Amino acid sequence: MFAHPPLLVAHFIRARWRAAYLRGDALARYQERRARRIVAYASARAPFYRAHWAGHDLARWRELPTVDKELMMRHFETFNTRGVPREAAMAVALQAEQSRDFQSAVSGLTVGLSAVTSGHRGLFLASPEEQAGWAGTILARTLHGFQGRLRVAFFLRSNSNLYERIGGLLIQFRYFDLMLPHAEAVAALNTFQPHIVVGPPSLLGFLAESRARGALRIAPTRLVSVAEVLEPQDRQRLEAIFAVPVHQIYQCTEGLLAVSCARGALHMQEDLVVLQCEPLPGGDDDRVTPIVSDLWRRTQPILRYRLNDVLRLDAAPCPCGSGFRVVHTIEGRCDDVCYFNDLAGGRRPFYPDTIRRMVLLASPDIADYQAVQERAGQLRVHLEALDGAPFDVVAGAVRASVMATVARYDCRAPEVVVERGLAPIAPGAKRRRVRRLSE
Ligand SMILES: [Zn+2]
Known part of the structure; x- marks a missing residue:
């Protein structure tokens, strides 16, 4: 049973209210008030932040020095406000991941571990009150309207002890481990008959295949894509x-950042987090990368945290009436921006979406792809052609498209390798179709 049902309900109601009424100046004032409070708290209780901000005016919190995952992990024990050592939290998180039993906690706090992408894995702590707040808020933002009893299937890498607890009479949640063999997942879904299926797009794609084959027999009213x-x-x-x-x-262990509204627009959760969007270095278009300040988290304050994602924003307001800004697309990670050498001796960034388009627009016969850059000026494309399509023709078209796109941006001819078949993805790892290996 969930530890704080009244708290969950209170957060649900307040989150609904804020989404309906906070906009413009009222939203800015709200953010300012909460940010100042949480910055003061972090400065008093987290020795890392106090030292990191020494000599700065805390009232000008939007200009405080930034943090990132590397800094957070290096100073974990003083970055959180409960003095939990990194080793203790990591031991609990790894043990939970291996046993697939996510009930364990450290000092009464739930531990989350971010997925393997590259470099450090992030560790996150949440108190029972923070979990209740998170659960109430996410329900308020994702359940549009109400259609009676709801069954929701969640496919997650790990459930970190959160989702199972928020079920109740009217909403039934079932957690599915992403490591579950696909045939078992299909059988369980056929029995459960979910109204909403939540999972990474790679998993949803597999479910679509099963449904097209007739093996999966469910009729959800909505799919929700997460994590990739x-x-x-x-x-x-x-x-x-x-x-x-x-x-x-759009949620990561750093916070709940954006959620689609009933109209399908992906709204930043601006009453939960402030996203300061910076143009990307060397970019000459509307792509930005966010710096996140969470307005609620106290156990592990996330303030001026560089997220390393590439986003495009939508300038137009959404017809749903929400005053929260809209994210047009999440393109991927800054680490996955690829580079090609320009004619003037410099390097030009090619964003993941540009790479995707140069591959996919080459031929209608591509079933799936991965693009990996091992060094600047080079690209390895793994291709799966549709059944019956001649692979050599598809591969030739992809190579020509990559060469032509790179040339159009005044760059030198790249070295392009096209391979048949996709590279395997480690179990439980996130799918990243465009990847740059660090040099
Ligand atoms: Zn909207």
Whole structure:
């Protein structure tokens, strides 16, 4: 049973209210008030932040020195306000991951461990009150309208002890481990008959295949994509096969950042987090990378945290009436921006979405792809052609498209290798179709 049902309900109601009424100056004042309070708290209780901000005016919190995952992990014990050592939290998190039993806690706090992408894995602590707040808020933001009893299937790498607890009479949650063999997942879904299926797009894609084959027999009213980049071609295919909208939750262990509204627009959760969006270095377009300040978290304050994602924002307000800004696309990670050498001797950034387009627009016969850059000026493309399509023709078209796109940006001819078949993805790892290996 959930530890704080009244707290959950209170957060649910308050989150609904804020989404409906906070906009413009009122939203700015709200953010300012909460940010000042949380900055003062972090400065008093987290020795790392106190030292990191020494000599700065805390009232000008939008200009305080930034932090990132590397700094957070290096100073973990003084970065959190409960003095939990990194080793103790990591031991609990790894043990939970191996046993697939996510009930364990350290000092009464739930521990989360971010997925393997590159470099450090992030460790996150949450108190029972923070969990209740999170649960109430995410329900308020993701349940649009109300259609009676709801069954929700969650596919997650780990459930970190959160989702199972928020079920109740009207909403039934079932957690599915992403490591579950696909055939078992299909059988369990056929029995459960969910109204909403939440999972990474790679998993939803597999479910779409099963449904197209007739093995999966469910009729959800909505799919929700989490944890990985939802590319437009994936979205189209999912919407075509299931004949329902695909919404998104942009959440990472650093916080709940954006959620799709009933109209399908991905709204930043501006009453929960402040996203300061900076232009990308060397970029000459509307792509930005966010610096996150969480307005609520006290156990492990996330303030002026560089997120390392590439986003495009939508300038137009959403017809749903929400005053929260809209994220047009989440393209991927800054680490996955690829570089090609320009004619003037410099390097030019090519964003993950540009790489995706140069591959996919080359031929209608591509079933799936991965692009890996091992060094600047080079690209290795793994391709899966549709059944019956001649691979050599598809591969030739992809090579020509990459060469032509790179040339159009005044760059030297790249070294392009096209390989048949996708590279295997480690179990439980996130799918990243465009990847740059660090040099
Ligand atoms: Zn909207």
